[in-house]
Amino acid sequence: MLGIRGFIKGHDEPTWVGVLNAAYGEFRDWRAITVEEFLQGEQRDSRSLFDERWVAELDGSPVGIIHTLVDKVGNEKRGVIDDLAIIPKFHGSGVEKELAKFAIGQLRKRKANTILVPRLRWSDPKGKNRVEFLEELGFNLTHKTSLMEIDLTRVPSDIDVNERVTVRPLREHVEEDVEELNWLRNECSKEQLNPRPSTVEGIRHLLKNNPYSYLKSCFAVLDRKCVGFVVFAIDERYNLEKNVKAGIILGVGVLRNYRKAGIGTTLVLHGLESLRAEQMAKAALDVDDLNETGALKLYERIGFKVLEKYLTYEKTFR
Numbered sequence: 219m220l221g222i223r224g225f226i227k228g229h230d231e232p233t234w235v236g237v238l239n240a241a242y243g244e245f246r247d248w249r250a251i252t253v254e255e256f257l258q259g260e261q262r263d264s265r266s267l268f269d270e271r272w273v274a275e276l277d278g279s280p281v282g283i284i285h286t287l288v289d290k291v292g293n294e295k296r297g298v299i300d301d302l303a304i305i306p307k308f309h310g311s312g313v314e315k316e317l318a319k320f321a322i323g324q325l326r327k328r329k330a331n332t333i334l335v336p337r338l339r340w341s342d343p344k345g346k347n348r349v350e351f352l353e354e355l356g357f358n359l360t361h362k363t364s365l366m367e368i369d370l371t372r373v374p375s376d377i378d379v380n381e382r383v384t385v386r387p388l389r390e391h392v393e394e395d396v397e398e399l400n401w402l403r404n405e406c407s408k409e410q411l412n413p414r415p416s417t418v419e420g421i422r423h424l425l426k427n428n429p430y431s432y433l434k435s436c437f438a439v440l441d442r443k444c445v446g447f448v449v450f451a452i453d454e455r456y457n458l459e460k461n462v463k464a465g466i467i468l469g470v471g472v473l474r475n476y477r478k479a480g481i482g483t484t485l486v487l488h489g490l491e492s493l494r495a496e497q498m499a500k501a502a503l504d505v506d507d508l509n510e511t512g513a514l515k516l517y518e519r520i521g522f523k524v525l526e527k528y529l530t531y532e533k534t535f536r
Contacts, residue, residue: 220281220313222320225271231256233273237283241303245339246525247365247502249456255429268328271301274317281308284317288328289414297330302348315351322355322533331535337363338529349529357531362507365526366517367464370494370501373521377487380440380480385448385488388435390425399435402447406471409510429453430466432496436488438472438481446472446481450489452496465493467503470513482516490520504528 225234231253242248274282285300299321304314318335325333335357338348349359389395400421425433431454438446449468457463467489472481493501503522505513 219277220316221275222272222317223275225273225283230271230273233280234271234283237280237303237305238301240305241282246460249453249459251429258427258429270324272317272320272324274304274313276308276313281305282313282317284321286321286324288325288330294331295329297325297328297333299325299333299335302335310347314348318348318351318355326535333357333533333535334360334530335532336361336528336530338531340527340529349531352531355533357533359529360532361530363528363530364505364507364514364524365502365528366505366522367500367502367525368490368517368520368522370465370490370499373487373490373494377483377520378480379484379487380438382440383445383481383484384439385436385484386439388425388437388447395437396422396425398437398444399447402437402444402471402473403469405473406446410506429455431455433468434489434492436485438485440476440481445476446470446485448485448489450493450501452493452498463497463499465489465496465498465501467501470503472511477511482511482513483520486516486520 235251235253235256239250243250269285269287272284272286273280274284282302282304284302287298287300289296289298299318302314302317302321304317322333335352340349388399397418400416400418403421404415425435428451430451432452433449434451435447435449437444438448448470451466451468452464453466467486470482470485470489472485490501502525503517505517507514
């Protein structure tokens with residue numbers, strides 16, 4: 219008999235991590251996480267919103283998890299169904315649908331006007347099944363996100379860059395640099411889907427406590443002003459688990475008034491060259507297909523190829 223109960227802090231962390239690793243282990247962009255990393259992620263999360271985690275059990279054994287969040291945006295409350303993860307052998311048993319319906323009920327109790335279900339993997343057959351029952355529940359497709367990858371031995375050398383821009387590294391021990399990165403990140407991400415402002419404390423925590431073996435942040439400087447940033451990293455545990463040599467572009471942003479001038483290209487190429495200098499063979503990134511900055515076209519021009527499509531479904535309540 220299926221039961222859904224609240225997550226118990228200090229007790230359910232191993233259960234949560236175990237279900238996540240079992241559910242996502244086969245995906246190319248996932249590597250097994252530890253309880254310690256899960257706890258670090260909880261500390262890093264600076265979102266000022268209400269959130270609840272739930273555990274689904276069948277005859278007393280955990281079979282799935284779900285994370286519900288509510289964020290107040292303007293005059294509305296936006297709900298998010300996150301980490302809807304099921305142990306593989308229970309796919310098709312109805313557990314996913316029951317968890318989703320339960321989550322919708324919880325979010326509606328919190329007066330959520332809109333509910334998002336992000337990052338459904340379209341190439342995954344189980345993802346298709348999830349899309350079907352979400353559509354049955356009245357959700358509609360609103361966004362697509364691309365996981366893209368580039369071969370670092372084939373980065374073109376004839377791409378126009380901004381010759382006036384200087385790229386300099388962030389100095390982690392300088393408070394002004396940490397504040398600058400936080401401001402740039404928030405200012406450059408306003409057009410993104412479901413933007414969540416970061417805080418200086420959150421950025422500082424990310425720089426000092428993150429799962430990466432290598433993480434660098436750099437600024438684009440023009441006329442003595444920081445007008446953009448890039449963050450890139452290497453996850454050595456991921457590389458060992460997947461037997462690859464891959465880096466990640468975690469974030470790129472350019473202030474609105476400085477776009478379309480080759481600054482974003484300069485930043486991305488700097489990140490790729492830095493990763494190649496660390497003996498990486500490939501690099502990956504995520505991008506919203508509808509990003510108003512034209513980021514998808516920029517990455518395609520540089521040579522990134524789409525590996526995976528993620529779907530975001532949404533339902534609005536009147």
